[in-house]
Amino acid sequence: MSVTPPGPEAPVAARLRGVASSPVRDLLALTEKPGILSFAGGLPAPELFDHVGLSAAFQSVLEKGSAGRSLQYSTTEGDPELRRRVADRLGVRGLPTDPDDLLITSGSQQALTLIATVFLEPGDRILVEDPSYLAALQAFQMSGAVPIPVPCDEDGIDPAAVERLVAEHRPKLLYVVPTFHNPTGRTLSEARRVELAAVMERTNLWAIEDDPYGELRYAGEPSTPLATIPGAAERTLALSTLSKVAAPGLRIGWVRCPPGLRRPLTIAKQAADLHSSTIDQAATARWLAHVDLDAHLDRLRTVYGARRDTMLELLPGTLPEGSEFNRPDGGMFVWVRLPEGLDATAILPFAIERHVAYVPGAPFYATTPDPRTLRLSFTTHDPAEIRTGMERLREAFRHATG
Ligand SMILES: Cc1ncc(COP(=O)(O)O)c(C=O)c1O
Structure with missing residues (x-):
């Protein structure tokens, strides 16, 4: 294995320093590993591309x-x-x-x-x-x-x-x-x-x-x-x-x-x-x-709407007691707030171990993060995969909450 020696430090602009370094970004890299059911990215379903x-x-x-x-x-x-x-x-x-x-x-x-x-x-x-x-x-x-x-x-x-x-x-x-x-x-x-x-x-x-x-x-x-x-x-x-x-x-x-x-x-x-x-x-x-754009959009709405419904139906049995989540009328995301004392970033490694991923809410806050929040995307996976992913997530939360 070749190891590249570190080169001289480049005079990178100061404005890049704060932007580039986030511990969550390193964690998110793991969510792209093969075999992971990821609810992390805001990805459209590839099978619906025309x-x-x-x-x-x-x-x-x-x-x-x-x-x-x-x-x-x-x-x-x-x-x-x-x-x-x-x-x-x-x-x-x-x-x-x-x-x-x-x-x-x-x-x-x-x-x-x-x-x-x-x-x-x-x-x-x-x-x-x-x-x-x-x-x-x-x-x-x-x-x-x-x-x-x-x-x-x-x-x-x-x-x-x-x-x-x-x-x-x-x-x-x-x-x-x-x-x-x-x-x-x-x-x-x-x-x-x-x-x-x-x-x-x-x-x-x-x-x-x-x-x-x-x-x-x-x-x-x-x-x-x-x-x-x-x-x-x-x-x-x-x-x-x-x-x-x-x-x-x-x-x-x-x-x-x-x-x-x-x-x-x-x-x-x-x-x-x-x-x-x-x-x-x-x-x-x-x-x-x-393209018949209205027909194409109707298809997306039908498929994504069903995926949203599946996730919303399963969330109460998946999340720890006392969690809150919303019911969006559209888009790609459900926003979750875990009960007092839980930290979504700290729990993510347990989820990744069980081959499922989400995005902790913390990096979306400009100043003071709410560590209890996380984002789930419901568009990328079909209802059967969402079901499997939610089961894995339930196990991760069980493990984290003892
Ligand atoms: C709110 C918002 N704005 C902008 C973008 C950027 O999208 P794109 O550059 O693919 O048009 C995204 C992508 O997820 C988004 O969620």
Whole structure:
């Protein structure tokens, strides 16, 4: 076995130090081991990818006549046909959009990084839900910004707390995942959306509305996008992605920006990667032209809805007595709070020993973690596997609680 000697220490920027080192990250690497039933990642079910439709789309844009364009450099804003199709879809979903308002990004994750580049300077404050999407926290921290957690409950973020924290911290931005939140699965109530828009107007607070999961609704009525509510509409950058409804490997996301921000965001993207993959954008536009998206989404909703129901049915018999969990109307996640005295990070090794995994909630908190929390994803495994996984998890909790 060869051992590479350590090289000289590289002069890595200070902003990376805090972001890179998390004990939970090392634990999570173990959850990817073969044989583990993982409820940890937010992975779509691979058997539901439309690989036939996508392979036809890729083939078609690589045919003579199209290949020259599909394989060439392109504009930073993104493929015009793809922007038109995404804008049409957003319109159907209640968010009227001009294709020119859209910047196609390499996943919505890149949109977060670009917005951080455009808005945030070292030391700037950004309000985030408590807990919040981990990789968004990382993107903000990489800009040297300081995330300020805002209290949340079953109805999502508390608008009165937002107003108080704006007065206290003068943040540059608010970051919210209002529908089927990651990690909690919660949805901001309609009344709170209106209240939040009023707070944004009163305080001139700008917001990022991140919505990767809104199309995956299994119950209830569609939510109103914050980006359509007066007061919020003029100040909201709305992000979404095809990762959860088509395939994350495409890396197709977008930001819908208020007019003055189109240019700075485009310049930031130019500096980052010139443009997102031309071939992937062309194939995705072709796929959207041919797929029956409503039928595809109905299938996802039916399958994921059944998986959610299976997990919710089994959780009371799986979790230790006194645990709490929510019943999300959509998305991919259930949020669990273990009883007093239990620590989800400390129990994870017992779960991994039994070939099952979850994500402890701790890393999703910007400042003070709640060690009792954990996130379970119900989309990746079929009901039989969920059943097996829940049995293993029950054993792990039994072992941990003696
Ligand atoms: C809330 C949220 N935002 C953004 C993303 C990034 O998704 P992508 O870059 O694949 O579009 C995710 C992925 O899990 C997410 O949960």
